[in-house]
Structure formats: C-alpha cells, structure tokens
Amino acid sequence: MSTLHSKAAAAFLANAKKVTWHDETFWSLRAKRDTMAHETGEWEQLRDAASAIKKHTLTHLDKYLEQFAGNAEKNGVTVHWAKDAGEFNAIVLGILRDHGVKKMVKSKSMLTEECEMNPYLEQHGIDVVETDLGERILQLMHQKPSHIVMPAIHITQEEVGKLFEKEIGSQPGNYDPTYLTYCARQSLRNEFLTADAGMTGANFGVAETGEIVVCTNEGNADMATSVPKLHIAAMGLEKVIPDRRSLAVFQRLLCRSATGQPTTTYTSHFAKPRPGGEMHIILVDNGRSDILADTEHWQTLKCIRCGACMNTCPVYRRSGGYSYTYFIPGPIGINLGMAHDKYKYTDNVSACSLCCSCDNVCPAEVNLSEQIYLWRQKLDSLGKASQEKKWMSRGMKLVFDHHALYSTALKFAPLANHAPRFALYNNLNAWGKGRELPVFANESFQTMWKKGKVK
Numbered sequence: 263m264s265t266l267h268s269k270a271a272a273a274f275l276a277n278a279k280k281v282t283w284h285d286e287t288f289w290s291l292r293a294k295r296d297t298m299a300h301e302t303g304e305w306e307q308l309r310d311a312a313s314a315i316k317k318h319t320l321t322h323l324d325k326y327l328e329q330f331a332g333n334a335e336k337n338g339v340t341v342h343w344a345k346d347a348g349e350f351n352a353i354v355l356g357i358l359r360d361h362g363v364k365k366m367v368k369s370k371s372m373l374t375e376e377c378e379m380n381p382y383l384e385q386h387g388i389d390v391v392e393t394d395l396g397e398r399i400l401q402l403m404h405q406k407p408s409h410i411v412m413p414a415i416h417i418t419q420e421e422v423g424k425l426f427e428k429e430i431g432s433q434p435g436n437y438d439p440t441y442l443t444y445c446a447r448q449s450l451r452n453e454f455l456t457a458d459a460g461m462t463g464a465n466f467g468v469a470e471t472g473e474i475v476v477c478t479n480e481g482n483a484d485m486a487t488s489v490p491k492l493h494i495a496a497m498g499l500e501k502v503i504p505d506r507r508s509l510a511v512f513q514r515l516l517c518r519s520a521t522g523q524p525t526t527t528y529t530s531h532f533a534k535p536r537p538g539g540e541m542h543i544i545l546v547d548n549g550r551s552d553i554l555a556d557t558e559h560w561q562t563l564k565c566i567r568c569g570a571c572m573n574t575c576p577v578y579r580r581s582g583g584y585s586y587t588y589f590i591p592g593p594i595g596i597n598l599g600m601a602h603d604k605y606k607y608t609d610n611v612s613a614c615s616l617c618c619s620c621d622n623v624c625p626a627e628v629n630l631s632e633q634i635y636l637w638r639q640k641l642d643s644l645g646k647a648s649q650e651k652k653w654m655s656r657g658m659k660l661v662f663d664h665h666a667l668y669s670t671a672l673k674f675a676p677l678a679n680h681a682p683r684f685a686l687y688n689n690l691n692a693w694g695k696g697r698e699l700p701v702f703a704n705e706s707f708q709t710m711w712k713k714g715k716v717k
Contacts, residue, residue: 367460369483459490616635
C-alpha cells in the first residue's frame with residue numbers, strides 16, 4: 263500500500279539530477295557538522311549536558327516558565343499565554359489592532375508556521391512580510407518551508423532570478439547570487455522602514471533574566487526589532503532554559519549541528535522594549551503539555567530545531583521536505599507530527615530506515631529513531647496499519663512456524679531466478695521498485711549442512 267509520503271517521494275525522485283544535488287547538499291552539511299564536532303574536544307560532554315539541562319527543565323517546566331514570565335515582566339515586557347494556535351493568532355491580531363498595525367515584518371519562526379499565523383493575519387487585513395531570505399523567496403512563491411533551517415534550499419538560483427524579475431523588478435537574466443541577494447536586501451529594506459510592527463521567534467528563553475535569544479545569519483531579526491517600535495515574540499513553552507550558563511551549552515551546539523559554523527553571525531538578546539516602544543512575548547502551548555505528559559514521547563520536546571537529523575537522514579535527503587505531510591519534515595517532524603495528531607500523520611512513520619543516524623547527531627540526544635519505532639508499534643491499535651503488510655507478516659509466520667513448509671520453500675526458491683521479470687517486478691512488489699532481488703543459491707545452507715558439506 264502506497265502512503266502519501268511514498269507517492270510524494272516518487273514524484274521527487276523522478277528528477278534524478280535534483281535528487282542527487284539535494285542528497286549531496288545536505289550530506290555536506292552533515293560532514294561540516296562532523297568536522298566541528300571533532301574539533302570540539304568536549305563535544306559529547308556538551309551533548310550530555312544539553313540533554314540533562316533539557317530533561318531537568320522540562321520536568322520542572324512550571325517553575326521555569328513562571329520565573330521567565332516574572333522576570334520578563336520586571337523588564338517591562340508584556341507576557342501573554344496561549345493554550346493553542348487559535349488563541350495565539352487571536353492574541354497577535356489583538357495586539358496589532360490595538361496599535362493600528364497594517365504591516366508587520368517578521369523573522370523566521372517555525373511556531374508561526376505551526377499556528378498558520380500568516381494566512382490568519384492576512385485574512386484580517388494585516389500584511390505580513392517574511393524577512394529571512396529563504397522564507398521571503400517561499401512567501402513570494404506561495405510555498406511552505408522544506409527544511410527548518412534552510413527553508414528554500416531546494417530552489418535553484420535560476421528559479422530565484424525569474425521570481426525576482428517578476429516580483430521585485432530585478433534585471434532579466436541576471437541570476438548571479440550576489441546580485442540577487444542585493445536585490446532582496448534593497449526590497450526588504452523598504453519593508454523594514456515602512457512596517458508598523460516586527461515579530462521574531464525565540465531560540466531560547468532564559469528564565470534567570472527573562473530575555474529571549476534569537477540566532478540568525480542575516481540580521482533580519484535585529485532589523486525587525488530596531489525599526490518598528492512594536493516587537494512581538496512567539497515562543498513555544500519548551501524553549502525556556504534555566505540560565506545563561508545553560509545558554510552557553512546550547513549556543514556551542516546549535517549552529518555547529520545545523521550548518522557546521524562555530525556560531526551564527528548574529529546572536530541577539532532581547533530583554534526589554536526599545537526606548538519608546540513595546541515588547542510582547544507570547545508563550546504558546548498548542549499541545550506541548552500533552553506531549554510532556556506522554557511518558558514514551560516527551561523527549562521530543564528536547565529538540566532545539568537545529569535540523570541536524572534531517573541533514574543526516576537518508577530518507578529525507580532522497581525524498582525531499584515536501585514528501586512529509588507534517589509541516590516539519592525529517593525524523594523530528596515524524597515524531598512531532600505523531601505527537602500532535604497520531605491519526606493524521608501516520609503516513610510519515612514509514613519514512614525511516616531505522617539507521618539511528620539521527621540519534622547519533624542530535625545535540626540534545628533525542629532518541630528519534632526509537633520513538634519512530636514505538637509509533638510504528640502503535641499503528642495497528644490506531645487502525646492505521648497496512649493490511650498488505652499484515653497479510654505478508656501472517657504468511658511469513660505461517661512459513662516459519664511449519665518446518666516442512668519452510669524446507670519446501672527453500673527447495674523451490676531457486677526457480678525465482680528463472681521467472682520472467684514482470685512476474686517479480688510489478689505493483690505488488692514495492693520493495694523491487696528501486697532494488698534487485700538477490701540471486702537464490704541452488705542449494706540452501708540447510709541442505710548443505712544435512713549433506714555434511716558445511717562443518
């Protein structure tokens with residue numbers, strides 16, 4: 263039975279050149295990550311520390327959230343609490359309407375993608391402008407991100423050039439990346455100067471100080487908070503950490519794991535409103551409390567959104583981000599999707615080879631493959647198990663449980679070597695679409711053992 267993921271992956275695989283490029287691009291990021299890890303002598307100790315800090319914080323989340331909110335309010339920040347996406351969107355709209363905002367510039371935030379904030383605000387007359395270059399490209403193309411760190415990595419420079427010709431008036435036929443970046447900068451500069459509000463996400467929220475920390479390579483978050491006088495920050499509950507000492511651990515891990523850089527170009531701390539301005543932080547649950555209560559899958563909340571699991575995943579690299587039905591792809595996306603709605607996103611759990619590479623690179627030591635395996639074991643109880651696979655398993659059990667049947671199957675297995683290709687490679691054999699069946703030996707090991715040929 264083909265899943266939605268496998269069908270979308272098949273469409274992506276139709277362009278072999280693009281698949282190879284996609285695979286090699288993300289594997290190069292994995293290689294850069296490895297280089298950084300090897301150059302950092304205490305790398306595994308940092309991973310252990312990050313995991314322990316996250317475990318401690320998540321198991322004392324009420325304490326740290328209250329501490330964070332209290333200190334933020336002492337700094338002059340207005341703190342809001344949103345139980346779900348609907349409440350979050352309504353709070354954002356309310357703040358914008360109170361200030362007569364018509365245009366808001368924003369830096370990259372996967373939380374706003376999760377809550378589908380942009381279309382909600384646009385439906386209510388608010389112009390939302392993405393200022394991260396990749397996100398802006400996708401916004402102009404009316405597409406979703408295909409990666410959480412490099413959302414438009416799948417778009418070629420020629421495609422960007424043609425888009426900019428149409429949308430921002432760049433020179434026809436000039437697809438030089440430096441020139442295209444210059445055009446984007448000029449276009450966005452005007453958006454910054456004419457915006458009434460700016461929004462950022464939050465990589466971390468420091469409970470000790472009440473500040474949020476935003477990591478970018480383009481400086482767009484700083485522009486979005488320096489020009490408009492109104493700053494709104496969207497932060498998931500799991501982003502809170504105890505103190506700046508903890509922040510130092512995550513800061514050393516985040517960018518090295520994501521892009522193979524020692525650190526991001528900009529690491530911005532926002533603790534209070536700019537002079538004459540306002541700052542609002544919205545703390546969003548949207549199912550995180552339910553995930554925390556799940557004894558098998560709470561570790562998903564340890565994720566710091568570096569994307570390293572995607573960069574190393576052989577399935578993601580060769581099937582693309584759009585093959586996943588949840589808005590976050592890759593190993594972490596499989597788990598987050600199931601944690602948010604285990605009936606809606608079951609198609610994705612088959613998109614894993616259980617190679618465990620994601621576990622090995624995760625800076626917070628999230629047991630991603632183990633969790634995917636656990637989700638697979640629940641498919642039957644959810645009524646989502648493949649009937650074809652269930653019948654295949656029953657057939658294999660029948661053969662393995664009966665010695666005579668097993669021996670007979672071994673005896674006649676070599677006949678498959680001479681079967682016509684159409685009989686073996688067809689729609690009933692999904693495994694054979696990209697693989698060749700092994701050649702069966704004329705004599706099985708069992709037979710050879712009985713004849714004394716093997717000792």
